[in-house]
Amino acid sequence: MAVTDRxxxxxxxxxxxxxxxxxVKRLAFSQKVSKWDVKLSPYLYISPFFLLFAVTGLFPLxxxxxxxxxxxxxxxxxxxxxxxxxYEFVLAQPFFWNAVGNxxxxxxxxxxxxxxxxxxIAAVLDAxxxxxTFWRMGVLVPFxxxxxxxxxxxxxxxxxQAGLFNELLTGxxxxxxxxxxxxxxxxxxxxxxxxxxxxGYNALxxxxxxQAVPRDVYEAATIDGAGRLRxxxxxxxxxxxxxxxxxxITATIGGLQIFDEARVFDQAGLGGADRQWQTLTMYIWExxxxxxxxxxxxxxxxxxxxxxxxxxxxxxxxxxxxxxQGGRR
Amino acid sequence: MHSRARTTTLSxxxxxxxxxxxxxxxxxxxxxxxxxxxxxxxxxxxxxTFNEFGYEELFTEYEELxxxxxxxxxxxxxxxxxxxxxxxxxAAGSGLSDIEGIEMDWLPELLEYSDQFADLSDPAVExxxxxxxxxxxxxxxxQLIGYGTDAGPQAVCYRADLFEKAGLPSDRESxxxxxxxxxxxxxxxxxxxxxxxxxxxxxxxxxxxxxGMINQVENAYEDSDGTVIAxxxxxxxxxxxxxxxxxxEDGLSxxxxxxxxxxxxxxQSDAFATKLCPGWMLGVIxxxxxxxxxxxxxxxxxxGGGNWGGSYLTIPTQGAHQAEAKKLAEWxxxxxxxxxxxxxKGTFPSQVDALKSETLLGQSNAFFNDAPTGEILANRATxxxxxxxxxxxxFPINDAMQQALTRVDVDKTDDPASSWxxxxxxxxxx
Numbered sequence: 001m002a003v004t005d006r007x008x009x010x011x012x013x014x015x016x017x018x019x020x021x022x023x024v025k026r027l028a029f030s031q032k033v034s035k036w037d038v039k040l041s042p043y044l045y046i047s048p049f050f051l052l053f054a055v056t057g058l059f060p061l062x063x064x065x066x067x068x069x070x071x072x073x074x075x076x077x078x079x080x081x082x083x084x085x086x087y088e089f090v091l092a093q094p095f096f097w098n099a100v101g102n103x104x105x106x107x108x109x110x111x112x113x114x115x116x117x118x119x120x121i122a123a124v125l126d127a128x129x130x131x132x133t134f135w136r137m138g139v140l141v142p143f144x145x146x147x148x149x150x151x152x153x154x155x156x157x158x159x160x161q162a163g164l165f166n167e168l169l170t171g172x173x174x175x176x177x178x179x180x181x182x183x184x185x186x187x188x189x190x191x192x193x194x195x196x197x198x199x200g201y202n203a204l205x206x207x208x209x210x211q212a213v214p215r216d217v218y219e220a221a222t223i224d225g226a227g228r229l230r231x232x233x234x235x236x237x238x239x240x241x242x243x244x245x246x247x248x249i250t251a252t253i254g255g256l257q258i259f260d261e262a263r264v265f266d267q268a269g270l271g272g273a274d275r276q277w278q279t280l281t282m283y284i285w286e287x288x289x290x291x292x293x294x295x296x297x298x299x300x301x302x303x304x305x306x307x308x309x310x311x312x313x314x315x316x317x318x319x320x321x322x323x324x325q326g327g328r329r
Numbered sequence: 330m331h332s333r334a335r336t337t338t339l340s341x342x343x344x345x346x347x348x349x350x351x352x353x354x355x356x357x358x359x360x361x362x363x364x365x366x367x368x369x370x371x372x373x374x375x376x377x378t379f380n381e382f383g384y385e386e387l388f389t390e391y392e393e394l395x396x397x398x399x400x401x402x403x404x405x406x407x408x409x410x411x412x413x414x415x416x417x418x419x420a421a422g423s424g425l426s427d428i429e430g431i432e433m434d435w436l437p438e439l440l441e442y443s444d445q446f447a448d449l450s451d452p453a454v455e456x457x458x459x460x461x462x463x464x465x466x467x468x469x470x471x472q473l474i475g476y477g478t479d480a481g482p483q484a485v486c487y488r489a490d491l492f493e494k495a496g497l498p499s500d501r502e503s504x505x506x507x508x509x510x511x512x513x514x515x516x517x518x519x520x521x522x523x524x525x526x527x528x529x530x531x532x533x534x535x536x537x538x539x540x541g542m543i544n545q546v547e548n549a550y551e552d553s554d555g556t557v558i559a560x561x562x563x564x565x566x567x568x569x570x571x572x573x574x575x576x577x578e579d580g581l582s583x584x585x586x587x588x589x590x591x592x593x594x595x596x597q598s599d600a601f602a603t604k605l606c607p608g609w610m611l612g613v614i615x616x617x618x619x620x621x622x623x624x625x626x627x628x629x630x631x632x633g634g635g636n637w638g639g640s641y642l643t644i645p646t647q648g649a650h651q652a653e654a655k656k657l658a659e660w661x662x663x664x665x666x667x668x669x670x671x672x673x674k675g676t677f678p679s680q681v682d683a684l685k686s687e688t689l690l691g692q693s694n695a696f697f698n699d700a701p702t703g704e705i706l707a708n709r710a711t712x713x714x715x716x717x718x719x720x721x722x723x724f725p726i727n728d729a730m731q732q733a734l735t736r737v738d739v740d741k742t743d744d745p746a747s748s749w750x751x752x753x754x755x756x757x758x759x
Contacts, residue, residue, distance in 0.1 A: 075419050075438070075441075075445075076441075077420065094754070155590055159590035159591050159594065160591055161585075161595070162590060162594035178740070180589075181741065267586070267589055268728070268731070268732075270732070272732075272740075273733075273735035273736045273740050274736050274740065274751070289416075
């Protein structure tokens with residue numbers, strides 16, 4: 001409107017031009033503002049998350065990298081710049097590689113049974129049960145218990161001489177399991193604590209996904225003559241694929257950082273006399289707070305970070321393959 | 330509208346950043362250190378303790394005596410929690426209490442940072458504590474970083490009923506005579522016991538016994554200048570071999586690790602007959618062995634005296650009221666007050682005069698067959714004559730050693746020679 005008005009303005013030429021320039025400038029500015037608005041606002045709306053992430057996530061991450069390049073004492077603080085010396089030292093330690101092995105062993109022993117069990121429990125909960133909410137909330141109860149409390153209870157069960165499990169075994173005339181000296185036995189015991197806490201939680205996630213599977217698919221399968229078991233393996237599990245991937249990824253990240261259960265498995269908290277169950281995070285703890293060597297602890301923290309990134313990438317590639325396979329069907 | 334929203338977001342972000350910067354950059358308040366004036370200004374003193382120092386009633390008493398002082402007690406449940414809190418806040422440079430209680434075991438690492446603590450040496454407190462207690466908290470150039478509170482002089486606790494069954498003398502005087510002497514004498518008595526004991530071991534754990542022995546060596550793991558000598562020191566290797574010979578070859582150990590569930594449960598099942606016990610261990614034994622009769626305590630410790638545990642009060646230099654804090658710490662650790670704490674929570678005093686107190690010497694313990702525990706432990710405290718040097722690497726090395734012993738004694742995954750090799754590797758990695 002304003003523009004057409006101005007064209008017909010009775011003002012003298014020079015004055016008119018000056019007025020027009022000004023007005024165009026003003027217009028251009030307000031246009032610019034609304035352009036910025038469209039372009040910038042979305043970023044500003046999501047910025048609180050990223051600002052928080054920068055402060056609480058990215059900054060510590062980078063600062064840890066900085067610390068790992070120095071000799072650094074917990075109390076004394078920053079020392080000399082040592083470049084990659086901390087990394088070289090840590091990578092040459094048998095304790096480091098032992099911790100890597102333990103971490104993966106406990107991770108596999110906990111994740112695999114956990115996912116399998118969770119799907120099975122979810123399938124049972126998905127059936128027509130009486131007092132459905134009661135059962136569904138029931139599987140979540142272990143999740144509410146603090147990990148350290150779980151540790152205390154299970155330590156009592158897994159004690160080498162006076163523990164319930166070994167009493168049962170010796171009662172049956174079998175040899176007691178050396179929970180605190182045999183590496184695999186200790187990993188199993190710790191994985192049991194992890195599974196106790198997380199299986200129910202994952203089962204509920206699977207249950208939610210199962211309920212989203214269209215019922216007519218099952219009806220079609222029934223008409224085709226598929227039994228319950230066949231339906232479970234040929235309909236339910238394939239339909240759960242994205243959820244399984246989600247659960248596997250979160251279990252990976254959590255599993256590689258396992259600390260609480262392993263630390264409270266004995267009183268010293270160093271992972272056993274022969275480091276039978278010392279995980280990477282416990283090794284970080286030992287270096288940082290036991291030996292007060294923050295430089296080396298940070299180096300291990302970064303190596304753990306790299307391991308998780310590699311595993312996450314592998315997960316991503318597998319996921320993509322599964323996704324395309326799913327699409328081809 | 331939009332532009333205003335944007336400004337708000339930006340300025341909020343700027344404010345956050347500014348806040349973060351000031352929080353990081355703020356220095357400690359100005360003050361005159363420990364020599365400033367006291368008794369004039371109204372102050373609130375915070376005191377950080379853990380477990381039971383027995384100070385609750387004393388705080389009230391002090392507030393009545395000094396109307397200008399209000400005491401705020403910050404009590405951590407466990408010493409580990411207190412230690413994490415202390416180191417984190419020392420590193421951060423702020424947030425510590427005006428008085429921080431510390432455990433004797435933390436001294437080696439804290440003495441390295443003695444500039445973070447006020448020098449508490451004062452003619453007024455000279456000779457107040459047993460020599461070894463003060464010496465442990467003094468730096469090489471004479472700075473005293475803490476006032477001693479309690480101590481852990483060790484005696485030998487034993488099961489009189491099991492001794493009797495095995496045909497050994499069982500009253501506490503005869504037991505003290507029998508066990509008096511070197512560690513070899515203690516192990517010899519053990520061999521005699523296990524032959525007749527029908528499966529009962531002589532002591533609970535190789536690690537605990539080793540700890541009693543190594544604490545009688547002046548420079549076990551490090552020279553006084555901090556050089557690590559743990560793996561070459563013949564004394565260490567010798568003690569290591571002696572303990573394992575006694576534990577495994579001679580079968581004197583119950584193959585337990587102290588504080589583990591199995592160890593706690595073993596008190597109910599007659600697993601062993603003797604145990605090295607500092608004063609505070611009496612309560613632990615009584616709790617674990619509830620309902621078991623026959624425990625007694627003998628006024629003896631093989632190889633001389635030995636101390637395990639005990640605490641100090643320190644004053645971090647980051648505090649704002651160091652002079653008032655020092656006055657309070659001095660009052661709390663005076664013999665009269667420490668006796669009251671002993672009456673309240675059983676913390677055994679480390680002050681010379683407190684060890685002569687009637688209250689202390691008259692104390693007996695019903696669970697330990699009415700033994701005069703006050704008198705016995707006072708004797709044990711004065712018998713301590715070695716001050717073991719504990720440098721900055723003492724703890725990691727001692728942890729590695731305890732693991733080496735556990736591998737052979739409890740886990741049985743190694744023999745003494747291969748476990749020693751692993752110990753050498755672990756020490757090399759520090």
